[in-house]
Amino acid sequence: MSEVAATGISVLLVDDHPIVRQGYRRVLESQGDLHVVAEADNAADAYGAFKAHDPDVVLLDISMPGASGLEAIRNIRARSPRARILVFTMHNEAVLVKSAFSAGASGFVTKSSEPSAVVAAIRAVARGERAMSDDIAHILAEDSLSAGSVLDQLGEREIEILRQFAGGATTEQIATHLNLSVKTVQNYHYLIKTKTGARTDAQLVRLAATCGLARI
Amino acid sequence: MSEVAATGISVLLVDDHPIVRQGYRRVLESQGDLHVVAEADNAADAYGAFKAHDPDVVLLDISMPGASGLEAIRNIRARSPRARILVFTMHNEAVLVKSAFSAGASGFVTKSSEPSAVVAAIRAVARGERAMSDDIAHILAEDSLSAGSVLDQLGEREIEILRQFAGGATTEQIATHLNLSVKTVQNYHYLIKTKTGARTDAQLVRLAATCGLARI
DNA sequence: ATCCGGCTTGGGAAATTTGCCCGAGCTGCA
DNA sequence: TGCAGCTCGGGCAAATTTCCCAAGCCGGAT
Numbered sequence: 001m002s003e004v005a006a007t008g009i010s011v012l013l014v015d016d017h018p019i020v021r022q023g024y025r026r027v028l029e030s031q032g033d034l035h036v037v038a039e040a041d042n043a044a045d046a047y048g049a050f051k052a053h054d055p056d057v058v059l060l061d062i063s064m065p066g067a068s069g070l071e072a073i074r075n076i077r078a079r080s081p082r083a084r085i086l087v088f089t090m091h092n093e094a095v096l097v098k099s100a101f102s103a104g105a106s107g108f109v110t111k112s113s114e115p116s117a118v119v120a121a122i123r124a125v126a127r128g129e130r131a132m133s134d135d136i137a138h139i140l141a142e143d144s145l146s147a148g149s150v151l152d153q154l155g156e157r158e159i160e161i162l163r164q165f166a167g168g169a170t171t172e173q174i175a176t177h178l179n180l181s182v183k184t185v186q187n188y189h190y191l192i193k194t195k196t197g198a199r200t201d202a203q204l205v206r207l208a209a210t211c212g213l214a215r216i
Numbered sequence: 217m218s219e220v221a222a223t224g225i226s227v228l229l230v231d232d233h234p235i236v237r238q239g240y241r242r243v244l245e246s247q248g249d250l251h252v253v254a255e256a257d258n259a260a261d262a263y264g265a266f267k268a269h270d271p272d273v274v275l276l277d278i279s280m281p282g283a284s285g286l287e288a289i290r291n292i293r294a295r296s297p298r299a300r301i302l303v304f305t306m307h308n309e310a311v312l313v314k315s316a317f318s319a320g321a322s323g324f325v326t327k328s329s330e331p332s333a334v335v336a337a338i339r340a341v342a343r344g345e346r347a348m349s350d351d352i353a354h355i356l357a358e359d360s361l362s363a364g365s366v367l368d369q370l371g372e373r374e375i376e377i378l379r380q381f382a383g384g385a386t387t388e389q390i391a392t393h394l395n396l397s398v399k400t401v402q403n404y405h406y407l408i409k410t411k412t413g414a415r416t417d418a419q420l421v422r423l424a425a426t427c428g429l430a431r432i
Numbered sequence: 433a434t435c436c437g438g439c440t441t442g443g444g445a446a447a448t449t450t451g452c453c454c455g456a457g458c459t460g461c462a
Numbered sequence: 463t464g465c466a467g468c469t470c471g472g473g474c475a476a477a478t479t480t481c482c483c484a485a486g487c488c489g490g491a492t
Contacts (some may be wrong), residue, residue, distance in 0.1 A: 016328060017306065017327035017328055018328070018329070018330050018331055019239075019240065019243060019327060019329070019330070019331040019334055020236060020239060020327060022239070022243050022331050023235075023236065023238065023239015023240055023241075023242060023243050024235070024239055026239060026242040026243065026246075027235060027238050027239055027242065030242075090233060111233035111234075111235060111236055112232060112233055112234065113234065113235065114234050114235075115234055115235040115238050118235055155467085155468055155469080156468085156469095157468075157469065157470090158468090165416075165418055166418055167418070168415075168416055168418050168419040168422055169416070169418075170415060170416055171449085180469095180470075180471090181470075181471060181472095183470090183471055183472070183473095184469080184470050184471055186449070186450075187452095187470080187471070188469090188470095189449095189450085190450065190451060190452080193450095193451095194451090194452095199386060200381075200384055200385070200386055200417075201416075201417035201418060201421075202381055202382055202383070202384050202385075202417060202418075202420075202421045203384040204418075205417075205418045205421040205422070206384055206421070209425075371438085371439055371440080372439085372440095373439075373440065373441095374439090387478085396440095396441075396442090397441080397442060397443095399441090399442055399443070400440080400441055400442055402478070402479070402480095403440095403441080403442070403480095403481095404440090404441095405478095405479085406479065406480060406481080409479095409480095410480095410481095
């Protein structure tokens with residue numbers, strides 16, 4: 001499919017919400033030069049779809065249930081290093097953004113971006129450039145200046161588990177989502193509490209909320 | 217705008233993500249009988265847009281930053297009791313669904329629903345019916361062992377304990393504050409969870425926060 | 433008057449979770 | 463090569479949660 005690059009940009013759409021995918025598809029295809037060649041609704045299917053269609057750009061929502069979207073990024077990049085992945089999510093925490101880039105993403109735009117900015121980002125990463133929306137640039141910039149928050153002491157896994165926990169997920173649900181044993185999730189839970197100094201689950205939720213990790 | 221009802225259903229779109237709104241707009245308008253007459257990107261603007269356009273249906277994403285989407289529902293319904301509000305979100309916790317309905321929503325569909333189900337739900341609420349997606353019905357059904365409208369069924373003591381708990385207090389601290397035995401506080405804690413349908417402490421904190429019981 | 437129902441307060445016992453310690457594999461870095 | 467840190471989980475005592483139950487109190491219904 002990459003030989004159609006001269007006539008347009010092929011896009012693989014990965015998002016777990018059907019109507020959202022359908023909406024994106026219409027928005028992108030109305031651009032003329034963008035063509036959605038495949039869709040996937042979970043991280044596991046993303047690589048299969050990538051291999052089958054070899055798209056110029058993967059538009060990926062990393063806030064998916066099941067395996068982490070970061071996982072999907074690493075998965076694709078590990079086997080196809082020239083893949084261009086544009087992360088597209090409503091989360092805008094600096095930690096997540098940095099994780100995504102270090103996992104191999106080429107760009108990061110939030111869902112609060114204007115459609116034109118998203119489309120521009122797709123074209124940018126298709127050209128091999130790095131792209132991010134204005135709000136993300138802002139957040140990264142401020143983050144690079146500010147001293148570390150509590151979240152900086154937490155690893156990627158810990159952050160992900162804290163996010164899901166604060167979102168209301170059960171220990172079992174988190175274990176299932178991340179393919180971990182319940183015991184491991186419990187250990188992370190405890191570790192997060194000791195690292196952050198939270199003595200109560202409620203304090204943990206409040207902490208996550210004030211750090212922007214969980215929306216309430 | 218309600219005089220166009222004979223020729224179709226007018227919809228007000230409330231979601232904080234521009235591209236998501238644009239996608240929904242295209243999906244809905246491709247149906248022929250659905251017309252997006254206005255958009256809003258936050259709860260505060262929702263009522264203004266409602267008053268200005270008097271849509272048949274409000275399609276509302278309640279997972280917005282800033283004011284609670286529940287607030288927006290109450291706002292609109294308080295001043296226009298015949299408004300039809302269809303909540304459209306990716307959250308699927310029973311407590312949230314019940315809160316939305318008791319706030320005055322006419323329907324509740326998740327973003328993991330098929331677009332056709334969403335469209336059907338819009339038509340249903342436009343006819344004055346109640347609508348919800350299959351997964352929501354499932355969750356509510358299982359939850360309906362202990363029915364009720366969430367916070368209203370809690371006693372004074374329960375509310376006070378929930379407030380302190382959500383504020384980050386330890387069980388012992390609550391017991392000391394209220395001059396109760398730890399055992400009693402534990403029993404209340406359990407009782408509150410069963411009454412509200414929260415399965416997790418985190419869900420309890422979120423519930424308290426959305427009900428204005430705790431500030432985060 | 434009496435009874436019903438709900439709130440408040442706690443005991444008890446089994447099931448789970450927490451708190452903390454541990455080891456092992458892996459990766460990046462010096 | 464070796465250290466450091468993340469990830470993943472086992473183990474086990476202590477604590478908490480989950481239910482079930484009882485009793486006193488109070489307001490309202492009979």
